[in-house]
Amino acid sequence: MAKEPQWSRLAWQGIAFDVPADWCPGQLQGDWDTGYLRVEDELNVRLELRWETLGRRTATASALVDNFLRQTQKKLRRGEAQPQVVRDRSVPQLSAHDHEVFTWRGSYHAHSLMLVCGDTRRVVHLRVFFEPGNELKSLTRHVFASATSGARDGLAEWNVFDFVFRLAPDWRLQTSGLKTGCLQLAFRDGRDDLEVTRFSLAEIVLRRAPMDEWFRGQFAKALKGFRTTLAEEAYREHASLRCTGMLRARSRPFGLLRRRRYVTARLWHCPECDKLFAVRLVGDVPDDSRVDAIADTVVCHGHEE
Numbered sequence: 491m492a493k494e495p496q497w498s499r500l501a502w503q504g505i506a507f508d509v510p511a512d513w514c515p516g517q518l519q520g521d522w523d524t525g526y527l528r529v530e531d532e533l534n535v536r537l538e539l540r541w542e543t544l545g546r547r548t549a550t551a552s553a554l555v556d557n558f559l560r561q562t563q564k565k566l567r568r569g570e571a572q573p574q575v576v577r578d579r580s581v582p583q584l585s586a587h588d589h590e591v592f593t594w595r596g597s598y599h600a601h602s603l604m605l606v607c608g609d610t611r612r613v614v615h616l617r618v619f620f621e622p623g624n625e626l627k628s629l630t631r632h633v634f635a636s637a638t639s640g641a642r643d644g645l646a647e648w649n650v651f652d653f654v655f656r657l658a659p660d661w662r663l664q665t666s667g668l669k670t671g672c673l674q675l676a677f678r679d680g681r682d683d684l685e686v687t688r689f690s691l692a693e694i695v696l697r698r699a700p701m702d703e704w705f706r707g708q709f710a711k712a713l714k715g716f717r718t719t720l721a722e723e724a725y726r727e728h729a730s731l732r733c734t735g736m737l738r739a740r741s742r743p744f745g746l747l748r749r750r751r752y753v754t755a756r757l758w759h760c761p762e763c764d765k766l767f768a769v770r771l772v773g774d775v776p777d778d779s780r781v782d783a784i785a786d787t788v789v790c791h792g793h794e795e
Contacts, residue, residue: 584637655789755769
């Protein structure tokens with residue numbers, strides 16, 4: 491009997507689903523409206539996710555599957571055997587959404603979920619690849635049943651390498667840095683800029699320098715031009731710093747000379763998970779309360795506060 495996998499959550503651009511814990515993101519492309527995500531294990535690509543926004547046009551899941559199969563079959567090489575396709579299946583947990591599950595067996599083998607999200611008008615196409623003789627049916631059912639798209643209580647879920655937080659969908663991802671030891675996602679909403687960051691090996695880092703000294707060094711470039719103050723305070727029962735400041739007039743672009751810009755940041759150390767977390771926001775509001783509202787959604791040490 492196959493061993494039941496350990497599960498982790500993956501959430502990107504408001505689309506979330508469970509994956510086996512030993513599967514990791516291998517490629518992330520696109521934005522909220524359209525994009526591609528690939529998940530791999532040590533040897534192979536195991537899952538692909540594509541999404542797009544319908545715009546003004548309408549389409550059913552069945553029609554989208556028809557089009558996908560038609561376009562995919564056009565790409566078959568001359569003399570290649572026709573694939574076997576099994577269609578018209580569904581997932582009980584997704585009954586509130588228009589969707590179809592189908593299986594393709596040919597030059598590759600995959601179970602697919604085509605999901606149309608009426609509230610966001612996004613189409614989600616999720617594929618789990620398998621080898622002949624090991625169809626991963628139970629695993630695939632779990633992945634598909636766990637799939638969600640869009641905001642919950644007005645907030646979209648983000649979860650990559652167990653770095654978990656939630657944001658309003660108006661915050662659009664600009665850049666992502668997924669490096670060993672440091673995960674950083676940068677967002678923009680109008681004129682406001684936001685960074686949410688997680689640093690690993692916090693105990694070693696803080697042996698070398700106290701938190702305030704490390705913060706000023708680590709964020710020196712981001713805080714350049716700002717006149718800042720740091721306050722030590724407890725946050726979620728952890729050691730923490732709150733940074734506030736205003737951009738000096740000589741550092742403002744010419745067009746912004748009459749408009750003040752402020753930075754607000756929250757940094758805290760979670761010894762239970764040996765991580766440092768930082769939320770930094772630059773906008774038009776001094777001592778912006780949104781920073782702590784966002785920080786409150788960050789999963790700190792295995793559970794949401």
